[in-house]
Amino acid sequence: MGDSGVGKTGLGWRLAHGEFKEHSSTHGQQFWVLEELHTRRKDGTECEAVLWDLAGQPDYRLIHALFLDDADLALVLFDPTDSRDPLHGVEFWLKQLRANGTSQAQHRGQQDGSKTSATVLVAARCDRGMPTLTQEELDAFVRNRGLRGYVRTSAKRGEGLDELLKCMKSLIPWEEKAATVTTITFKRIKDHVLALKESTRRKKVILSPAELRQRLMKTQHRWKFTDAEMITAVGHLENYGYVKRLHTSKGEERILLAPELLNNLAASFVVEGRANPKGLGSLEEKRLLDGNYSFRELDGLAQDEQDILLDSATLLFIEHHVCFRETDPLTQQSYLVFPELINLKKPMLENEKPTEDSVAYTVAGPTENVFASLVVLLGYTHTFTRTNQWQNHARYEVGDGLVCGFRQAAERDGELDLVLYFCRDVPERVRMLFQSLFENFLARRNLTVMRYEPVVCGKCRHPLDRSVVRQRMKEGRMFACCNECGQRLSLPKEEPIQLTREQQAQVDAQRQAADERTRFEQAIFRVQNYATEQGIRVPECFISYAWGVKEHERWVEKSLAKDLQKAGIDVILDRWENARVGASVSRFVQRIGRASHVIVVGTPFYVEKYENKNPERGYVVAAEFDIVSNRMIGTESEKNSVLPILLDGEKATSFPVLLHDRIYADFRKEEDYFLAAFDLILSLYAIAPNDPAVADLRESFDEWS
Ligand SMILES: Nc1nc2c(ncn2[C@@H]2O[C@H](COP(=O)(O)OP(=O)(O)O)[C@@H](O)[C@H]2O)c(=O)[nH]1
Numbered sequence: 001m002g003d004s005g006v007g008k009t010g011l012g013w014r015l016a017h018g019e020f021k022e023h024s025s026t027h028g029q030q031f032w033v034l035e036e037l038h039t040r041r042k043d044g045t046e047c048e049a050v051l052w053d054l055a056g057q058p059d060y061r062l063i064h065a066l067f068l069d070d071a072d073l074a075l076v077l078f079d080p081t082d083s084r085d086p087l088h089g090v091e092f093w094l095k096q097l098r099a100n101g102t103s104q105a106q107h108r109g110q111q112d113g114s115k116t117s118a119t120v121l122v123a124a125r126c127d128r129g130m131p132t133l134t135q136e137e138l139d140a141f142v143r144n145r146g147l148r149g150y151v152r153t154s155a156k157r158g159e160g161l162d163e164l165l166k167c168m169k170s171l172i173p174w175e176e177k178a179a180t181v182t183t184i185t186f187k188r189i190k191d192h193v194l195a196l197k198e199s200t201r202r203k204k205v206i207l208s209p210a211e212l213r214q215r216l217m218k219t220q221h222r223w224k225f226t227d228a229e230m231i232t233a234v235g236h237l238e239n240y241g242y243v244k245r246l247h248t249s250k251g252e253e254r255i256l257l258a259p260e261l262l263n264n265l266a267a268s269f270v271v272e273g274r275a276n277p278k279g280l281g282s283l284e285e286k287r288l289l290d291g292n293y294s295f296r297e298l299d300g301l302a303q304d305e306q307d308i309l310l311d312s313a314t315l316l317f318i319e320h321h322v323c324f325r326e327t328d329p330l331t332q333q334s335y336l337v338f339p340e341l342i343n344l345k346k347p348m349l350e351n352e353k354p355t356e357d358s359v360a361y362t363v364a365g366p367t368e369n370v371f372a373s374l375v376v377l378l379g380y381t382h383t384f385t386r387t388n389q390w391q392n393h394a395r396y397e398v399g400d401g402l403v404c405g406f407r408q409a410a411e412r413d414g415e416l417d418l419v420l421y422f423c424r425d426v427p428e429r430v431r432m433l434f435q436s437l438f439e440n441f442l443a444r445r446n447l448t449v450m451r452y453e454p455v456v457c458g459k460c461r462h463p464l465d466r467s468v469v470r471q472r473m474k475e476g477r478m479f480a481c482c483n484e485c486g487q488r489l490s491l492p493k494e495e496p497i498q499l500t501r502e503q504q505a506q507v508d509a510q511r512q513a514a515d516e517r518t519r520f521e522q523a524i525f526r527v528q529n530y531a532t533e534q535g536i537r538v539p540e541c542f543i544s545y546a547w548g549v550k551e552h553e554r555w556v557e558k559s560l561a562k563d564l565q566k567a568g569i570d571v572i573l574d575r576w577e578n579a580r581v582g583a584s585v586s587r588f589v590q591r592i593g594r595a596s597h598v599i600v601v602g603t604p605f606y607v608e609k610y611e612n613k614n615p616e617r618g619y620v621v622a623a624e625f626d627i628v629s630n631r632m633i634g635t636e637s638e639k640n641s642v643l644p645i646l647l648d649g650e651k652a653t654s655f656p657v658l659l660h661d662r663i664y665a666d667f668r669k670e671e672d673y674f675l676a677a678f679d680l681i682l683s684l685y686a687i688a689p690n691d692p693a694v695a696d697l698r699e700s701f702d703e704w705s
């Protein structure tokens with residue numbers, strides 16, 4: 001790894017092929033098997049080393065965080081002739097490496113090498129000039145950072161390569177690596193995959209298991225192997241990064257023979273998201289899935305291969321909270337939004353309720369994606385609804401307009417400052433929940449998090465500057481002086497926040513909801529793609545519900561309708577419809593008539609309104625009742641187009657009599673939401689729950705409830 005243009009690809013190519021190849025600096029990752037590092041262990045195990053060339057462009061950094069795992073050895077390259085600060089980039093990469101425990105353990109002075117991978121500093125392209133740092137300076141850097149060596153190389157002239165290889169050989173903990181028992185099948189499949197890698201004429205890069213078998217059989221006619229053996233071999237190959245297993249929208253297994261293609265495509269999404277003309281950091285989903293962004297990774301691939309790659313890259317981002325999907329209720333357009341890429345600044349809004357800053361945090365370590373995943377995960381809880389996001393800034397609402405939010409206040413290399421804020425009217429228990437969840441989402445491997453409580457001067461009420469608090473606490477001081485009146489103020493001690501058992505249970509439940517939501521988001525994305533590919537008609541679904549209970553109204557709009565829409569369903573909701581057609585009630589009523597389905601949201605209030613023959617909401621509500629009743633006394637298929645769901649109360653008191661003998665979906669418990677919503681989506685699309693394309697998705701929710 002190393003900054004763009006330092007010579008990574010040149011060096012990698014040389015190590016793998018033994019020759020220098022002139023090439024222009026590329027966008028993308030790749031890997032080679034280094035024959036030179038091939039060894040045989042005492043126990044007879046054959047050892048092989050794979051060198052990954054990670055692209056250095058900033059746009060790849062979001063991607064690295066997804067793949068920087070399990071490395072046994074890292075080479076950090078830099079340009080020794082850089083006259084400014086040649087090691088600046090190195091610092092960044094060393095911080096990233098802490099993601100897999102590498103230099104962190106070295107910092108702590110652990111020299112035994114157990115479980116920690118080593119890092120070697122490599123000066124590249126040394127033929128280009130004299131280093132700007134002295135040997136002493138470099139030695140000191142290597143020592144201070146706990147690096148395991150320093151090698152000067154030139155891929156062009158071949159200098160330093162033997163030394164580097166020797167160093168790599170000695171630092172890879174061969175003896176500690178678990179051995180995998182493989183078969184001759186494994187070796188042949190591997191050879192086949194590797195041969196394909198650098199073939200310029202490679203046509204098909206995604207194969208079904210049957211196609212892989214066919215290909216392998218072609219190479220050696222009398223070769224016999226079982227499917228299970230082949231799949232096991234593919235699994236091993238995937239573990240070592242030679243291939244990647246993917247799924248079609250039907251849920252069928254496929255094998256990507258060029259795994260770097262997926263990473264590179266994902267990085268191209270990032271480039272495109274950053275280029276969003278409005279600074280929204282987003283991609284139009286339909287345009288993306290229809291292949292109307294041009295991505296060079298897809299050039300020359302067959303349509304079905306392109307589709308799988310596009311789906312898989314999107315799913316990868318959703319899975320890792322790098323982006324979230326959002327549907328504009330008015331246009332029904334879906335977007336993939338990457339919070340990290342938003343350039344739009346928060347505008348000054350008129351009549352904005354004043355907010356006050358609360359706790360601040362400094363987060364150090366592999367901080368890529370930290371901001372994005374916080375934005376996404378907080379919005380995935382049941383309690384907090386994300387309402388806005390701007391550059392380095394996200395805002396949520398709880399209940400009736402209680403505003404909570406956070407900002408990324410500063411970013412240094414590998415270090416972030418984050419600040420929570422609340423509107424004044426947000427009660428303490430909501431603040432506690434927001435803060436605990438925030439901390440909970442921050443608590444992950446290898447991040448060091450410091451919390452700074454806000455300090456207000458007891459004398460002049462002036463809030464103490466955050467940077468002063470941070471600085472003083474870093475120095476281990478217990479006090480600071482008010483920067484307004486000079487009063488000496490004691491600083492809060494670092495203490496974990498104390499939650500009552502009930503609060504803790506709430507945090508746990510919301511955290512679990514966010515995890516489930518992550519799976520749900522992937523699942524509905526897949527269902528939508530499946531339906532599109534199968535040519536299933538887009539259901540048009542009218543939602544009939546009673547106004548009057550704020551909480552229910554909010555649930556219908558923000559949860560149910562939004563999720564149905566995200567699943568690709570055309571939702572007719574009065575609130576959106578009025579905004580769309582300029583409150584033309586007659587057009588609205590027409591749309592209801594055309595709807596393929598009607599969802600009736602059962603609540604006690606719904607029945608109350610239904611039974612009231614003179615509904616105060618006039619003819620919109622009346623039209624809804626008419627439609628439902630007409631369908632209920634119609635044909636079987638008309639009856640089936642009405643889908644009752646129970647949100648509150650009991651069947652007998654929450655549904656009109658006509659619906660009493662129907663099976664309803666139960667949405668009364670928050671924790672059952674995802675399974676119930678998923679099943680509802682399947683019924684709208686008329687996809688059977690045991691359809692192989694969705695069965696596994698459905699099961700993953702079933703486990704939880
Ligand atoms: N003089 C010289 N040029 C090199 C060497 N290695 C790579 N280059 C050139 O430097 C440029 C950037 O190298 P590259 O390997 O693509 O950098 P990367 O972005 O880190 O992968 C390319 O034009 C290479 O041809 C080297 O050892 N010596």
Ligand SMILES: [Mg+2]
Pocket residue numbers: 008009010025026027053055
């Ligand atoms: Mg390169």
